[in-house]
Amino acid sequence: AQSVAQPEDQVNVAEGNPLTVKCTYSVSGNPYLFWYVQYPNRGLQFLLKYITGDNLVKGSYGFEAEFNKSQTSFHLKKPSALVSDSALYFCAVRSYGNNRLAFGKGNQVVVIP
Amino acid sequence: GAVVSQHPSWVICKSGTSVKIECRSLDFQATTMFWYRQFPKQSLMLMATSNEGSKATYEQGVEKDKFLINHASLTLSTLTVTSAHPEDSSFYICSAAGTLNEQFFGPGTRLTVL
Numbered sequence: 001a002q003s004v005a006q007p008e009d010q011v012n013v014a015e016g017n018p019l020t021v022k023c024t025y026s027v028s029g030n031p032y033l034f035w036y037v038q039y040p041n042r043g044l045q046f047l048l049k050y051i052t053g054d055n056l057v058k059g060s061y062g063f064e065a066e067f068n069k070s071q072t073s074f075h076l077k078k079p080s081a082l083v084s085d086s087a088l089y090f091c092a093v094r095s096y097g098n099n100r101l102a103f104g105k106g107n108q109v110v111v112i113p
Numbered sequence: 114g115a116v117v118s119q120h121p122s123w124v125i126c127k128s129g130t131s132v133k134i135e136c137r138s139l140d141f142q143a144t145t146m147f148w149y150r151q152f153p154k155q156s157l158m159l160m161a162t163s164n165e166g167s168k169a170t171y172e173q174g175v176e177k178d179k180f181l182i183n184h185a186s187l188t189l190s191t192l193t194v195t196s197a198h199p200e201d202s203s204f205y206i207c208s209a210a211g212t213l214n215e216q217f218f219g220p221g222t223r224l225t226v227l
Contacts, residue, residue: 043218046218090156098214103156105156
């Protein structure tokens with residue numbers, strides 16, 4: 001079985017401050033990890049993924065995430081948040097050879113001007 | 114990058130009618146397509162997985178006779194909500210996966226059943 005936990009419902013951050021959205025996962029075997037962002041009434045936009053290699057992954061719009069195998073985490077970070085980063089963020093995981101993604105519940109990020 | 118489209122982007126229908134939603138991979142061939150349902154401010158719930166030329170695999174609790182899925186080609190899958198009722202109102206999102214199993218998501222379809 002594969003699952004994702006996003007422990008916080010909402011993350012509030014002031015514009016210009018660092019943004020962190022937490023994600024922990026559970027999967028058999030090596031994980032493939034993803035972050036997506038969703039704006040109201042829109043589909044999911046891909047931000048970044050970890051498959052193998054460097055634990056620090058850089059993605060779109062200045063976002064990055066760090067894969068930590070010992071803590072089974074894949075937290076999303078951005079050094080300086082923008083108001084336009086306010087959206088719903090989803091972490092997802094799948095194992096090698098499994099084409100089905102398991103999504104977390106999502107985190108609403110609110111960036112305060 | 115890979116682009117997935119959905120049509121229509123929104124639809125309003127009367128209770129008892131059927132609605133068809135199309136999902137197309139525009140610049141790649143999708144061996145597998147997925148259909149998700151999303152309630153407001155909630156996560157995506159996988160409804161079914163479809164492979165080109167074969168029957169869809171439905172998740173537990175999803176009625177296959179109500180949510181008909183057809184994956185007739187490597188670029189097109191359709192979801193038909195039959196005899197729609199207000200409780201079927203939701204945001205439906207498809208995704209398409211190529212040979213590397215990476216999913217690319219469509220923009221979603223907002224269904225409102227009156």
